[in-house]
Amino acid sequence: MPTVPILMPQLGESIAEATIIRFDIEPGQQVQADQEVIEVETQKATMGVTTLCEGTVKEICVEEGETYAVGTTLGLLEVTEEEVAKTGVETLESAAEKRSAASGPRDEEKNLHFAVDDDSYEERAPVVEPSVRGLPVPAGVKGAHYISPRMKARMDEMGLREADISAIVGTGAGGRVTVEDLEKFIDYIDTWPSSHASPMRLAVADAMRRSWTRPLATVSRPVFLDRVLDHRRQQDPKPGLTLYVLRAFAIALSEDPRSAGYLIGERIVHPRAFDIGVAVQVDDGVMVPVLRNVDTMTLPQLTNNYAEMVDRARRRRLSEEDTSAGIATVTNFGTFGLTHGTPIPLPNETLILGLAAGEKKPVWSSEVEAFVPATVAEIAVTFDHRVVDGGGAGLLLARISELLQTPEKL
Template identity: 60%
Template sequence: MSANGRTARPHPMRLAVADAMRRSWTRPLASAGRPVFMDPLIKHRQNSPLRPGITLYFARALALALAESPECAGYLVGENILSPKTIDIGIAAQVADGVMVPVLRRVNERTMEELLEDYNRLIAQARRRRLAPEDSTGGIATVTNFGGFGLTFAAPMPMPSESIILGVGAVTKTPVWSDEVEAFIPISKANIVATGDHRVVDGADIGRLLKRVAELLQRPEYL
């Protein structure tokens, strides 16, 4: 025991997370955020018999936006930026002593219905710490829903092997003026924040990517 109290060796997963974040922090990182109106998504989810998780909507929107802006999906190796062959998106899942990140494959090419079974299976396996190695590697970007902890804003860090991460904040009600009814009406919104490797993406790139994600989420029936 030290003079400051009891010492204990962290869980191996905590050590793995610490090492990953240390390696990620060696890069110059830039973050930007904006609000997203959530009422269309919430209504679509309530009316869907599938009831997909909110995070899956954001993963699908991010994948479509990255497919349109491949410069945001690249990864710096030496003096070259490598472009991915497929848009595979990691989903951060909180577990005891750390985080596991299962990876959904070809997210831009598959519908929400096609993705849902894999999403539910991978999240369940991650929370039981039973992810196979092939299900947790090869992602080009990650979505993390920090809103599940009641947070409205955070600056997540991308995985060392990825150049960008998208964070989703808690949904809140905000009064917004409506010219149609000439009154303030409650609107659901959430903040989204992207952090990227500044050697690969600039603030303008992140801003355009977030704008496109927000646009896609206004028409969730087409995701």
């Protein structure tokens, strides 16, 4: 019977590999066309690999927990000639015939250095290691300095970056970390407890490493939340505090978009739409679904869109389009009881706004000439100092605070 491969699909424009999470099939099982048969995880989401046609599972060619490149053969289906004719899928047999016809007869005299014994050649699914690997390091030791070409080559072999070796004490000239230092350190931590870093964790690590190549700064100020909380009690469904801040943030940026510019060479590129992401905590990292045109949406519209996005994020069902092209991010670290924070923006964004936990504090009221209780929280903005100065960031926070005092207008 003809054989049809189950291939690792292109799961996103910038995604080159995915990790096998679970098999929903086994050899000998009958499957239908477009049936989800394998669950895979990319750096951004968990997705299902589907079949192209109806058939019987002949073989599973990969292993759970391993990472494979796009185009890898994950499994094989035995199908009927009728199914091939109906769906038009390409079988392994027809693909081999096309390759043979295209290559033509081999010229043994001209290709001696590249001759391949076809009978002994066997296709195997290439295992691709994750592109970013973290390394646990002990605290309290000095950092690395200059990296020699030999050391850099060894790091490349091991998939390490400069940040991974920053805790190693160098014994070379001028405090340089040598290959011997690295090997000794690897041996030293070899018996330490460790765990596998998920694609999500590696994606967050890579994004934060790239973000930190810029000069980032954070400023903050207190904001009064009592009017927002009173307004929220009257709404059904009730918007979260994050959405009030998100809406005020978008309005403030739309009024003066210079803070959201992005420096490219000698140009500052300004946003053409106020699409803002919201950080959502998941099991092993953070996902940032992007809400579109926040400056033109009402709070009820945002509430519905946000609830749907958060649900999809926690189920790892966000598409690349759902997480791309944001100009800034809002994160509510106050949900963890934190009263202060310095969030880091994504590499493609200049700004991130953080909301801390609200606290009841005595505040002087000039109206009653006495201290009265008020709910106060800190809002902080981290920004690319090449684009925004502290004064500009402070004015942005002041405008957000002002907008939050009239929540009925948001």
